[in-house]
Amino acid sequence: MRNVGVVAGGAILRGKITIERTSGSTPLGRFVMTLVSIAVALLTGLVFLEVLDFESLSVYRDMFAGAFFSGYGISETIVKAIPLMLCGLAVGFAAQIGLWNIGAEGQLYMGTFAASGTALFLLPDAPALITIPAMLIAAILAGALWGVVGVLPLVLWRVNEVITTLMLNYIAILWVDYLIYGPWRDPKYGFPLSTLFSDGACLPSLGTSRIHLGLLFALIAGGLVIILLRNTRWGYEIKAVGGNRRAAEYAGIPISRNLLLVMAISASFAGIAGMAEVSGICHRLQPGISPGYGYSGIIIAWLARLHPVGIAAMSVFFGGLLVGGYEMQAEGLPAGIVYMIQATILFFVLASEFFSRYRIRIMRGPK
């Protein structure tokens, strides 16, 4: 074991405290760490609310009761978890090959655009058995195309994909806004809304709840990623490139093709999320369809350590936060607090990783 002079808050205290590198933690250890981080983050939120003079415990109780303790709450939580999981997969699968997909938000919007265009203009009166698959394919293609556009500058000229994929979000949202406020606006209303889809373009939902078939899409996508990564040769290649791009190149793995392909698949997940939102929830194209699912997807994927099962679980938790956030809005707390909690959880998880990678040892007296 090596002794490393310690840097604590910028001050070097030699001989008293040392930080030693450990072999890292097991998956179980990381899971526990994540749970602890979430608990600490929620506790921090509690203190924060108390300082701001809110009845913090009752706020939390209402939030979690609203999200998890009623039939309606649970179904709404799952409704939010669907796009979150698809966006989490869109970020997580791309990250397996070492790509930062910050563009899930824009890919989602391109999905809403393509699906709505198919439903409104391409197949306005076709039966569901034709319309729904067509919308799905259109959204997959649109999302994938937007993802490829974001990663093409990387493949061709080594341009960092973080900024290109992010810039494309703004462009996609402006494009959808243009359609809703302009040519696609329903002339019957003064609001920026498209015409309502025909019944054949709406995803069937479960009983009286709003849970729709998109849940199945998300679960299939998750299963696909697991099988791909665990059981195929290509999955092995993807992880090899993600582990060390240059070494993989020397081993003869085609890098550019894999980067483009993985991004196309990842981005198509976000496109499906967009299709599921317009087809399953809104039944039309309207502004502000995503309250930032693509960005939450980044946090979800990271907290889940990119594993699809973790992404599913985290999506349900974050979906609950969103639903609970609406409850808090009723209490006079704006929904911004949901993003604060999400980011705080991320901060504590990042911090906890330090304590799983290093061990702090306090020694008494001089060495």
Place this chain on the structure above:
Amino acid sequence: MLELLIASSIAAATPILYATLGEIITERSGILNLGVEGMMLVGALSGFALTSLTGSFIVGLLGAMICAALLSVIHALLSVTLRANQVVSGLGLTIFGIGVTSYFGKSMIGVPAPITLGKLKLPILSEIPFVGGAFFNHDPMIYLAVLLVPLCYFFLFRTRVGLHLRAVGDNPASGDMAGINVSAVRYWAIIVGGMFCGLGGAYISLVYTPFWTENMIAGRGWIAIALVIFATWDPRMALVGAFLFGGVDVLATRFQAFGIEIPSYFLRMLPYIFTIAILILTTAKRASRRGLPSMPAALAVPYEREN
């Protein structure tokens, strides 16, 4: 007409110039901070709120700097002390900034800016026809931003502390051996970067579009990060990049004045398309001249002392 276009491009460039200079200082120390957008939002809101609360512009600006710097300390703690992944930590900072400003800014929406910053006509210079109106009839914060360009350059390339900062960004291990406190330098580089972003944000909410709305930075923080690459981590080039961007921004909003009918949504896409284009051009040029020594060699690599 052209005089007015240049003058408004300079105003549009200013918030981005502040943020780009700040990020250059941070990245020169080897730390990538993707939280610029979040820090600018925090600066915009806190500057706006404090100015309306106290009635003092100066207090507002100081508050914006302090609040944005406080946010940046989270990144410093995570990326320097705890050696966390800087991309994730910076993204977290931006998401936190979006949340915290939407939470605290609710009561500020629709409130008009309390004070407007008057124009400061520079004596003699502003008398010059055309040039005077375009370049020397601006508010003080614009002059400050331009003044910061040579100051930052001088600081980075002509002072001992600046040398230390660059050394830590290129090779922290040898900097450490030479007796430089790597962590302290990086902490300060992050904090100063945060202060600059706070100023840039406050300029938007107090002067450029004098009111507060959610997410009013609208991606300018990310554009600043792209401009750092365009500027090859050089403050002088940051000036060029910011003004180029300001020009595109202004052209986009004034296209109709030239009699060209394009829906405004497409024009508002221009700055983002321009950012991608400029990034491609810069990176491709750098790749062709292999190994230009402009990028801090240890950028985004956590430093760990080995004995």
